Amino acid sequence: MSTATTPIESLSAADLDQLCVNTIRTLSIDAVQQANSGHPGTPMALAPLVYTIWNRVLRFDPQNPIWPNRDRFVLSNGHASMLLWSALHLTGVQAVNADYETLGKESVSLDDIRRFRQLDSKAPGHPEYHWVAGVETTTGPLGQGVATSVGMAIAQKWLAARYNRPNFEIFDYNVYAVCGDGCLMEGVASEAASLAGHLGLDNLCWIYDNNRITIEGNTRIAFTEDAAVRFLAYGWNVLRVGDANDLERIEQALEVFGKTKGRPTFIVLDSHIGYGSPHRQDTAAAHGEPLGEEEVRLCKLAYGWPEDAKFYVPDGVYEHFDAGIGKRGAEARRKWSEKFESYRAQFPDLAAEIELMQHRDLPAGWDRNLPVFAPDPKGLAGRDASGKTLNVLAQNIPWFLGGSADLGPSNKTLLTFEGAGDFQADTPGGKNLHFGIREHAMAAIVNGLSLSKLRPYGASFFIFSDYARPSMRLAALMELPSLFIFTHDAMGDGEDGPTHQPVEHLASLRAIPGLITLRPGDANEVVEAYRYIVRQPHQPAVLALSRQALPTLDRNRYASASGVSHGAYILADAPGGNPEAIIIASGSEVSLAVQAHETLLAEGIRSRVVSMPSWEIFEQQPKSYRNSVLPPEVKARVAVEQASTFGWERYVGEAENVIGMNTFGASAPLKELQRKFGFEPDHIVQTVKRQLGRI
Ligand SMILES: Cc1ncc(C[n+]2csc(CCOP(=O)(O)OP(=O)(O)O)c2C)c(N)n1
Ligand SMILES: [Mg+2]
Numbered sequence: 001m002s003t004a005t006t007p008i009e010s011l012s013a014a015d016l017d018q019l020c021v022n023t024i025r026t027l028s029i030d031a032v033q034q035a036n037s038g039h040p041g042t043p044m045a046l047a048p049l050v051y052t053i054w055n056r057v058l059r060f061d062p063q064n065p066i067w068p069n070r071d072r073f074v075l076s077n078g079h080a081s082m083l084l085w086s087a088l089h090l091t092g093v094q095a096v097n098a099d100y101e102t103l104g105k106e107s108v109s110l111d112d113i114r115r116f117r118q119l120d121s122k123a124p125g126h127p128e129y130h131w132v133a134g135v136e137t138t139t140g141p142l143g144q145g146v147a148t149s150v151g152m153a154i155a156q157k158w159l160a161a162r163y164n165r166p167n168f169e170i171f172d173y174n175v176y177a178v179c180g181d182g183c184l185m186e187g188v189a190s191e192a193a194s195l196a197g198h199l200g201l202d203n204l205c206w207i208y209d210n211n212r213i214t215i216e217g218n219t220r221i222a223f224t225e226d227a228a229v230r231f232l233a234y235g236w237n238v239l240r241v242g243d244a245n246d247l248e249r250i251e252q253a254l255e256v257f258g259k260t261k262g263r264p265t266f267i268v269l270d271s272h273i274g275y276g277s278p279h280r281q282d283t284a285a286a287h288g289e290p291l292g293e294e295e296v297r298l299c300k301l302a303y304g305w306p307e308d309a310k311f312y313v314p315d316g317v318y319e320h321f322d323a324g325i326g327k328r329g330a331e332a333r334r335k336w337s338e339k340f341e342s343y344r345a346q347f348p349d350l351a352a353e354i355e356l357m358q359h360r361d362l363p364a365g366w367d368r369n370l371p372v373f374a375p376d377p378k379g380l381a382g383r384d385a386s387g388k389t390l391n392v393l394a395q396n397i398p399w400f401l402g403g404s405a406d407l408g409p410s411n412k413t414l415l416t417f418e419g420a421g422d423f424q425a426d427t428p429g430g431k432n433l434h435f436g437i438r439e440h441a442m443a444a445i446v447n448g449l450s451l452s453k454l455r456p457y458g459a460s461f462f463i464f465s466d467y468a469r470p471s472m473r474l475a476a477l478m479e480l481p482s483l484f485i486f487t488h489d490a491m492g493d494g495e496d497g498p499t500h501q502p503v504e505h506l507a508s509l510r511a512i513p514g515l516i517t518l519r520p521g522d523a524n525e526v527v528e529a530y531r532y533i534v535r536q537p538h539q540p541a542v543l544a545l546s547r548q549a550l551p552t553l554d555r556n557r558y559a560s561a562s563g564v565s566h567g568a569y570i571l572a573d574a575p576g577g578n579p580e581a582i583i584i585a586s587g588s589e590v591s592l593a594v595q596a597h598e599t600l601l602a603e604g605i606r607s608r609v610v611s612m613p614s615w616e617i618f619e620q621q622p623k624s625y626r627n628s629v630l631p632p633e634v635k636a637r638v639a640v641e642q643a644s645t646f647g648w649e650r651y652v653g654e655a656e657n658v659i660g661m662n663t664f665g666a667s668a669p670l671k672e673l674q675r676k677f678g679f680e681p682d683h684i685v686q687t688v689k690r691q692l693g694r695i
Helices: 013-035 041-057 078-090 110-114 144-163 181-185 187-199 227-234 247-259 293-302 317-346 348-358 382-396 439-451 462-478 505-510 523-534 561-566 589-602 615-619 623-629 670-677 681-692
Strands: 072-075 094-096 102-106 175-179 204-210 237-241 265-270 376-381 400-404 432-434 455-461 483-487 516-518 541-545 549-552 569-572 581-585 607-611 636-644 658-661
Touching (some): 013 293, 041 204, 072 078, 078 317, 144 187, 144 348, 144 462, 175 181, 187 227, 187 439, 227 265, 237 247, 247 265, 376 382, 382 400, 382 483, 439 462, 462 541, 505 516, 505 541, 505 636, 516 523, 523 561, 549 589, 581 589, 589 636, 636 681
Parallel strands (some): 175 204, 400 432, 455 483, 483 541, 581 636, 636 658
Antiparallel strands (some): 094 102, 376 549, 569 607
């Protein structure tokens, strides 16, 4: 048997493969041991898989990890992150900055790996998009990676349909996702797999690490279904590789995937967690604990490794990766770039679109013909204003697309213009996605589309944002411009009752760092909300929209809706300013606040109305602006919002100054609910007067 110290010239090709595989293994166990924290067992088991995908199959150029037509590799079992750090390091993937420039240094250095899980290391605990070049999506919450990979695969199909031309396969990449038992147990993966099967995404391959181990022990305690049969039922092609150490079999299975048309591929890979560890192999202990110095030594012995070497990359390993993925990736990218140049000559407009999209820029004229709504006391529902705006944006921005979780007709998110089309297996250029009743997968898929540089939206009722929240949180963590459109934002669907009436949702979404929530107060605020959102290339947003008509305010009388871009603005003021009381409202309560204001003015009370569609945007404004809208010396304040009162104290002082919800709603017509819960102008008037001592 050759060992890690056998002279390079006497190693066969198979020996070199093995040397690379064992380098991934030993880097992983050394990093976990050094950090005294992490997950060694799965990297030890899956090193051959990752080696085979990366060095033999993936069309990926380490010199340019953001090449648009690269194959995507997603590590959905993110706890096995050392697999990815090893692969990124050994293949020499280059760092890229936020301006999409390669920096001439490696993305993950050996020193980063030595500092695995330490502050500022480019080898953090779990794969983090944005932080480490070469990570295609953030993973760790199990199931998210595989679900997101479906979005990436949909994106490839859509991009190919729009941009490929005969002899110009500009987009023909594949998406590989590795997952474990945990990912397969999570519902989001099932939702996504079902949709992927329906859509026949033959560019998508999931490899399932069938090691029968999770944290609590053998999967016989909780997970005994036949996953292969389940995926067959979803309409996937299912393959099995019975030995995770068999590089040739793994490669063959991946070849079969490459040739399979009309269905995604699911490869069941039987593996041994902690492979090579005499005392830990096939045990849950191998999952999430360092092996211990002695066991590390024994593993190295088993791998033919020098027992005392740490973070050791033997001669020939970097070179072997260079000769594999390095050469193949560079060649693929070079050919593509040449092809793209002739494409640009023949199809300059399409080429220009692709380049804009890659930099998350917008096409010229992206906001032309956005609707302007005339004053109208009866007004328009937020969702209707949204539908009109969406239909304009989706025509102006070719790569703006999306859909709903079966609520398109209610959410008003259907794109109805000529040529918009439905995205289906046989019509992959359609812009209307049908996610089915799968909110969680929808949000993950929307993230996958965003990661592929499209501008996507997903929609549902606001109450069901709960079902999508884990992926929305990841959108924020990844700084993706994913747009989540939620209608029926409060009690507007009255009769549906408390199961359908959001209460805590705004507060809970406002608590997610980096996520922008917007609850516009009339049709023109809806347009301005979109205008703001579309211009943010790196921020996810939630739009909370009304089901019911809201009066369209007369903007000659009240301030322009462009104030939305400041998060909050003075909508109506006491004559000459200098108010003695401030009413702050969002969404459907803005018009109530305006009515209360008119009453107060008539009674000689100098009130101001602040429309506050977005806390987060307001908080980003300079203090001088914030103080001009909410002058600190004006203490009499009321906030009105048909949602949890939680948090509003920050703007109005006492909880008793908030007209909001402290309970669930009820099933009744909206008018009755407004009376029951105090969302009426008169209640606002009384609350203001009470503070001013005028009652
Ligand atoms: C949504 C979610 N729930 C729980 C966890 C905590 N967790 C991390 S790994 C793991 C077990 C995963 O088992 P498996 O996917 O089989 O991974 P293996 O141990 O085989 O690598 C759990 C429960 C998580 N990361 N994400
Ligand atoms: Mg497992």
